[in-house]
Amino acid sequence: MSKKGVEAALARGVEILNGFLPLKSWLCFPVLYSACVWAVRRVFDYQERILAWQVWLDPEFVRTKPDEFVLHFFAGHEELSKAYSDELARGDLRTLRAAFPALYPIFGLEDSFLKALFKTEIDATDYRAIVVEFAARTSQARDAIRPAASNPDFWKALELIGMEAASLGLHLLKDEDVQNMIIGLVKKPAVLSPAIPPDA
Amino acid sequence: MKRRLFPAASLVLVFILSAACLPHLRRAKQFYASGQDQARAFRTEAAVASWMSALDEAERECRRKPSAQAFTIKGLAETNLGRWRDAEASFLKAFSLGFAAGEAWASDSALAGLASSFEQVGLEAPALRVYSQLVDKSDFKPVLMTAAERRTNLILARAVDTDPGERARSLAALVKTLDRLLDRDFACGLYHYLHAQVDGHIGDLRRSYEEAVIARELGLPSEKISRDNDNQLIYCYDKLKEILPEAESKAFAAAHSGWTKKWGWRDARTPAWKKE
Numbered sequence: 001m002s003k004k005g006v007e008a009a010l011a012r013g014v015e016i017l018n019g020f021l022p023l024k025s026w027l028c029f030p031v032l033y034s035a036c037v038w039a040v041r042r043v044f045d046y047q048e049r050i051l052a053w054q055v056w057l058d059p060e061f062v063r064t065k066p067d068e069f070v071l072h073f074f075a076g077h078e079e080l081s082k083a084y085s086d087e088l089a090r091g092d093l094r095t096l097r098a099a100f101p102a103l104y105p106i107f108g109l110e111d112s113f114l115k116a117l118f119k120t121e122i123d124a125t126d127y128r129a130i131v132v133e134f135a136a137r138t139s140q141a142r143d144a145i146r147p148a149a150s151n152p153d154f155w156k157a158l159e160l161i162g163m164e165a166a167s168l169g170l171h172l173l174k175d176e177d178v179q180n181m182i183i184g185l186v187k188k189p190a191v192l193s194p195a196i197p198p199d200a
Numbered sequence: 201m202k203r204r205l206f207p208a209a210s211l212v213l214v215f216i217l218s219a220a221c222l223p224h225l226r227r228a229k230q231f232y233a234s235g236q237d238q239a240r241a242f243r244t245e246a247a248v249a250s251w252m253s254a255l256d257e258a259e260r261e262c263r264r265k266p267s268a269q270a271f272t273i274k275g276l277a278e279t280n281l282g283r284w285r286d287a288e289a290s291f292l293k294a295f296s297l298g299f300a301a302g303e304a305w306a307s308d309s310a311l312a313g314l315a316s317s318f319e320q321v322g323l324e325a326p327a328l329r330v331y332s333q334l335v336d337k338s339d340f341k342p343v344l345m346t347a348a349e350r351r352t353n354l355i356l357a358r359a360v361d362t363d364p365g366e367r368a369r370s371l372a373a374l375v376k377t378l379d380r381l382l383d384r385d386f387a388c389g390l391y392h393y394l395h396a397q398v399d400g401h402i403g404d405l406r407r408s409y410e411e412a413v414i415a416r417e418l419g420l421p422s423e424k425i426s427r428d429n430d431n432q433l434i435y436c437y438d439k440l441k442e443i444l445p446e447a448e449s450k451a452f453a454a455a456h457s458g459w460t461k462k463w464g465w466r467d468a469r470t471p472a473w474k475k476e
Contacts, residue, residue, distance in 0.1 A: 031245050059349035059390060059421055061428035062397040064356035069400060072435050109427045110475060113244040142248050142281065 005168040010182055013161040029182055033116040035162040061109075063101065067093050070100050077107050083127045102134035103127060117141055119179060224264060228257035228273045235280065240422035251280045268294040269303065272310040279313050284320040287313060308334060308343040316350065328354050335377065345390050345421065348381055352394045356401055371402050389418035393429050400432060405443075409436035413459060423473075430471045437468060 017031060065073075074080050074088055074096055080103065081088060087095045105111045106118060115122065117137060121129045235250030258274035261267075275290030291314035299307040315330035331354065334347035355374050359367045378395045385391065392415035399408035412433045420426040437456055441449050456468055465471050 035243075059346045059425065060353070061422075061425045062349065062353050062356065062394065064353055064360060064401075066401045066403075068439070069432075069435055072438065073431075076438075108431055109424055110473065111244065111424075139282065141245075 006165050006178075007181055009161055009165040009168060010178075013165075014182070016161065029116050029119065029179075031113075033112060033179060033182055035159065065100070065104075067097075070096050073100070073104060073108055079125055080107060080127060083125060099127070099131045102131045106130065113141075114138070116179070119183075224257045224261035225267075225270055225273070228254045228261060228270070228277070230254075231257060232273055232277055235277075239280075240424075248281065251277045255281065266293075266297060268297045268299045268310070269306050270294075271297065272306050272313070275310060275313045275317075279316050282320075284317040288317040288321070291317065305340040305343070308338045308340045312343050312346050312350075315347075319350065319354065324354060324358070335381070341385075341388075344381075345388070348378070348391065348394060352378070352398065356398070359401070368402075371398060374398050375402070387418055389415045389420045390425070392418060393420055393425060393432075396429065396432055400435070405436045405439050409433065409440060412436065416463065427471070427473060430473075434469050434471075 013035070070093065071088070071091075074084050084096060084099070086092075106114045106122070118130045118133070121127065121133070231250045231254035235247045235254060238244075238247035238250055255274060255277040258270055258277055261270040262274055271290045271294035275287045275294065278284075278287035278290060291310045294306075294310045295314075299310075311330055312334055315327040315334075318324075318330070319327035328351065331347045331351035334343055335351055338344045338347065352374060355370055359370050362370070375395070375398055378391060378398060381388070381391045382395065392411045396408045396411035396415060399405070399411060412429050415429050416426070416433070420429060440452055444452055453468070460468055463471070466474075
């Protein structure tokens, strides 16, 4: 594995993103990180689906859960159970139910985009801030992605960056290391080094 | 043989020619479908980008040549982007223009989309009526699946705030509907997933576990639903281990261990996708 190679690939990702998103945007991080996650899981090899003169809405997951499930979710997560220990002790389902729609996709379903979007709060274990900010920040992110959508090459390029990073051994690094690496690149001006081919 | 081939070839030709004449509509559908693929794989940002592009193309088509299909796709993209009021207006426009013969799928898609926008702006009763209608009548499976999921979700959300008797009645009716859907299509993983969710609300954890296992085996339409189904399995496993008599609990744990090995989980409570 070449950690430097991975870093160089990610630096190119940041550079590309900076061309499409507001300069040094906080959005660079979640977009690039989730691209890396899916690159490692090799889900990029999907073929253009059978097209598809018929279009429809896709089903979602069932969001309404029984009280027992909500309690099981909070009690089963080490950090969340600490943060909501008072509510769990009191059996305050009203508060737990209100927090569930924001926290379950992040900690229950491990949505990499949302995890990256709320990384600051997750690192600070400020889970209540996530609940407060959730609706506004996710909607802001949706709007901020719009300029990137205008260029069809943008996602392809990002996909290649993710694939390159994956081929250089991204999967051998800890999640935290990859996140910190991207944050470091987003914060400072990206210094690019030549790409290292996968077989180097 | 030639006689049979000729109409088929003509049909393909008409299909190709229509595609060539409708570049914006075609591109809108391509972008929309690509967004669905991304969303199923849990790539939120890419999905949003594709739906934005689908919306741009659909808007162009609506300006160039307004049709029920064009407004349906515009409405579907708007629905996925959370623009409920715009979506509602687009679907209503689609219905006012009228769907041609052979466009029943588009009409059903638009109905489902319209119900979804009703739901998001707080009009739950009409949304529920539309979903129920689609569950009973639609022959277009993707819409049928979506309507079944949305109807289940709405009824469960309503049941939370009702008294126990009323709640039991509505959940029993929901189970009947899902049983009917399973009679029609037992191989549909989503229906088993929905059954598992409702069984969880009823407190029938054994049935919930079994349905979730079948759902996993048959496959689910998206990564997000699949992960939620895994969480349901873990929840049922934990609860059943607590309440089953010791001997039964051991046998259940052994069976569960067999399944999880097959699925490649790290242990009885940790699917492969969970962060270590």
